[in-house]
Amino acid sequence: MAVNIRLGAGSKSEQVTPQTATRGTPRPLITRCVLGEDQAWRDLHRNYYPVASRFLRRMGISASDLDDACQEVFVQVFRYLARFEQRANFQTWLYKLCLSQASRIRRRRRVYEVLDWLTGRDSSIRRDALELEWSDSMVVERVKQALDQMKPAHKEVFVLFEFEGVEGEEIARILRCPHATVRRRLHYARQEFETLLRAETAEDGKS
Amino acid sequence: MTSKRRKDIDWPVPLRTRDNALGTAVREYAQSTEETRGEAAVYARVAARVAGRDRRVSVMAAGFVITGVLATAVVLLVVRHRMTAGSSSRVTVASSSILPGSAPPRPTSIAASLPSARSSQTAPAPTTASIRLAALPVSLPTGKVTLVNQATAVLSTDAVVSARAQTGGTEIVLNKGSIELHVLPRAPGNDFAVSAGLYRFTVVGTAFTVSQTRSRLELVVSEGTVAVWRGSKRLATVGAGAQWAVDVNPAASARLPASRAQAEPSSDTAMVAPLSPETHALVPPPVSAPVANVAGATAGPSTSSLVPAPASASSARAATPAAPVALRRDCGQLAASKRAQEALTCYQEQAAQNGLSGETALYELARLWRDSFGELDRALAALQAQRSRFPNGVLRTEADLSIIELLPRLHRHADALAESERFLAAHPKAERSGEIHLLRGNIFREVLRDLDHAEREYALGAGARGRAGDDNRFMHAVCLEALGRMEQARKAYEAYLLQSDAMHTAEAKKRLEQLHP
Numbered sequence: 001m002a003v004n005i006r007l008g009a010g011s012k013s014e015q016v017t018p019q020t021a022t023r024g025t026p027r028p029l030i031t032r033c034v035l036g037e038d039q040a041w042r043d044l045h046r047n048y049y050p051v052a053s054r055f056l057r058r059m060g061i062s063a064s065d066l067d068d069a070c071q072e073v074f075v076q077v078f079r080y081l082a083r084f085e086q087r088a089n090f091q092t093w094l095y096k097l098c099l100s101q102a103s104r105i106r107r108r109r110r111v112y113e114v115l116d117w118l119t120g121r122d123s124s125i126r127r128d129a130l131e132l133e134w135s136d137s138m139v140v141e142r143v144k145q146a147l148d149q150m151k152p153a154h155k156e157v158f159v160l161f162e163f164e165g166v167e168g169e170e171i172a173r174i175l176r177c178p179h180a181t182v183r184r185r186l187h188y189a190r191q192e193f194e195t196l197l198r199a200e201t202a203e204d205g206k207s
Numbered sequence: 208m209t210s211k212r213r214k215d216i217d218w219p220v221p222l223r224t225r226d227n228a229l230g231t232a233v234r235e236y237a238q239s240t241e242e243t244r245g246e247a248a249v250y251a252r253v254a255a256r257v258a259g260r261d262r263r264v265s266v267m268a269a270g271f272v273i274t275g276v277l278a279t280a281v282v283l284l285v286v287r288h289r290m291t292a293g294s295s296s297r298v299t300v301a302s303s304s305i306l307p308g309s310a311p312p313r314p315t316s317i318a319a320s321l322p323s324a325r326s327s328q329t330a331p332a333p334t335t336a337s338i339r340l341a342a343l344p345v346s347l348p349t350g351k352v353t354l355v356n357q358a359t360a361v362l363s364t365d366a367v368v369s370a371r372a373q374t375g376g377t378e379i380v381l382n383k384g385s386i387e388l389h390v391l392p393r394a395p396g397n398d399f400a401v402s403a404g405l406y407r408f409t410v411v412g413t414a415f416t417v418s419q420t421r422s423r424l425e426l427v428v429s430e431g432t433v434a435v436w437r438g439s440k441r442l443a444t445v446g447a448g449a450q451w452a453v454d455v456n457p458a459a460s461a462r463l464p465a466s467r468a469q470a471e472p473s474s475d476t477a478m479v480a481p482l483s484p485e486t487h488a489l490v491p492p493p494v495s496a497p498v499a500n501v502a503g504a505t506a507g508p509s510t511s512s513l514v515p516a517p518a519s520a521s522s523a524r525a526a527t528p529a530a531p532v533a534l535r536r537d538c539g540q541l542a543a544s545k546r547a548q549e550a551l552t553c554y555q556e557q558a559a560q561n562g563l564s565g566e567t568a569l570y571e572l573a574r575l576w577r578d579s580f581g582e583l584d585r586a587l588a589a590l591q592a593q594r595s596r597f598p599n600g601v602l603r604t605e606a607d608l609s610i611i612e613l614l615p616r617l618h619r620h621a622d623a624l625a626e627s628e629r630f631l632a633a634h635p636k637a638e639r640s641g642e643i644h645l646l647r648g649n650i651f652r653e654v655l656r657d658l659d660h661a662e663r664e665y666a667l668g669a670g671a672r673g674r675a676g677d678d679n680r681f682m683h684a685v686c687l688e689a690l691g692r693m694e695q696a697r698k699a700y701e702a703y704l705l706q707s708d709a710m711h712t713a714e715a716k717k718r719l720e721q722l723h724p
Contacts, residue, residue: 045250074253118283143236163237168218
């Protein structure tokens with residue numbers, strides 16, 4: 001399969017040339033991708049698709065939107081990898097793209113909710129009905145409900161730190177905010193998560 | 208300064224390392240959301256998109272789509288706002304809706320306020336205006352108005368009335384004052400309705416008067432029959448010579464008035480008897496007499512060509528207003544706020560409707576019975592009713608899956624097998640086929656002790672993604688071992704352990720070690 005990757009004219013990625021790239025062995029995967037190796041693209045996709053998919057799912061992207069969201073993220077990766085400066089970890093950049101995509105989907109969902117409101121349809125019913133996941137255990141379901149109700153800024157930090165295992169300094173780089181902000185958000189996110197989880201558990205206990 | 212701050216920050220220990228309920232929850236969720244996909248097919252789609260689509264085109268298309276969506280939303284918002292305009296809203300007269308040569312409306316009188324029932328009077332020398340109603344609401348001028356091909360109306364001087372005509376009928380909204388109407392005979396399905404506050408009066412060729420003040424809403428029927436509605440509930444049918452009244456408290460308009468028992472007969476076909484003039488200061492008009500309005504002033508003569516048509520059951524049904532949008536949304540809100548009993552009642556009412564509303568209501572009803580009340584039988588009945596009423600509905604697949612899941616919980620394993628077999632035959636590539644095969648395998652293995660069939664089901668579901676696929680692969684190996692097919696079982700365990708994310712690794716290793724000599 002041929003993949004047409006356009007290297008942006010004048011971008012910093014032009015510094016990577018076949019001459020410079022072959023000096024060291026083995027060449028990094030990203031460099032091979034930028035040089036247009038088809039197999040490298042496949043490897044990149046195979047290695048990082050699970051990361052993006054897992055992270056987007058944890059960020060609350062529904063099963064019905066997940067494939068499209070991942071596809072969109074990788075389209076962005078393929079388009080803009082040449083401009084990726086490789087100063088940061090590739091996964092950090094991938095997380096950034098995923099957060100942007102999750103944010104876009106949230107906005108789109110709000111638009112749909114407004115349209116549903118205007119047309120008199122109940123979006124919550126439709127969404128619930130389309131996301132029948134009866135294989136999930138009660139605990140998983142409660143965690144999912146709690147995450148859905150968290151503030152987006154808190155959820156980003158919480159998911160990255162608690163589920164993805166990303167370190168605080170790295171999260172600060174991803175979100176482009178001070179370390180203290182990340183620490184504060186994490187603190188409040190944990191409180192919010194625990195409160196919501198307890199509330200979910202209490203409600204389930206009552207019913 | 209920055210480096211100092213970095214050193215000061217004490218990052219906490221991740222929750223997943225904690226040995227408590229919170230840690231367990233986080234670990235379990237993290238485990239359940241692990242993703243292992245990255246197949247060639249998905250890669251091919253991404254590559255095709257990168258290669259085949261011009262970004263500029265996509266940006267332009269997105270721009271057009273967003274603009275279109277926003278424009279549609281604004282239009283819908285305006286239409287909705289006008290539809291739901293309450294007593295506080297005013298609608299201006301659209302000049303294009305006035306026929307050429309007709310007298311213009313009198314906007315000053317429309318804006319008159321401080322209503323009083325006893326002071327409201329019809330215009331002594333009404334100016335006749337001729338208005339052809341359109342889809343957009345127009346304010347009606349006070350005095351005598353001819354609604355072309357619809358009716359003639361006489362509005363009191365303090366009346367604030369808007370009207371519009373659209374497919375399915377004509378709607379008059381009385382915000383204040385009094386309106387007397389002589390409605391022309393209408394075709395079936397083309398209703399004529401007057402809304403006043405929470406109440407609605409539907410008519411089929413009749414003459415009647417509706418008066419609204421701050422504290423009272425009155426209807427006097429001189430010819431034909433008028434049905435009185437509140438929301439989707441039919442309160443009364445008022446015949447010729449009778450009148451209907453209700454006290455309205457504007458401060459709490461959402462509540463029912465104190466005279467509800469008198470004003471709202473329980474039977475749909477009940478007729479409201481004429482009220483005594485002493486009590487209500489109203490004179491019940493004779494059938495053939497000119498219609499009297501609230502103040503008892505003279506009104507336009509009754510036209511002899513008007514043929515009052517009885518409100519038959521079919522016409523009443525056709526005139527039934529659709530359930531308000533707010534009602535439909537409320538059910539979901541009630542369920543979301545865990546007010547299960549109220550949500551149940553709400554959905555039960557909504558389930559009587561047709562279309563997507565009725566279908567989703569039945570589906571939600573089943574979920575409520577199942578999840579909030581633990582009434583599995585009732586949940587099953589609701590789902591079966593949904594499937595029966597909406598065999599090609601958009602939630603048909605969800606109903607099928609829910610039934611398949613419910614039947615084993617009701618110990619109806621044979622039915623579950625039959626149901627799931629039908630589903631798999633109809634949807635061989637269903638997203639959840641892995642889970643269905645797992646469920647069938649479990650029934651064969653645990654309930655029916657039929658390992659051959661169980662092994663077959665697990666094998667069929669082994670290709671599924673996620674947890675169901677993992678369970679299927681592991682249980683397939685277990686079944687092979689139980690059937691004595693040791694070599695196949697060994698290979699199956701080995702293949703299973705090659706997965707990086709296998710969830711039953713420890714058990715599989717233990718079993719594999721036992722298989723080796």
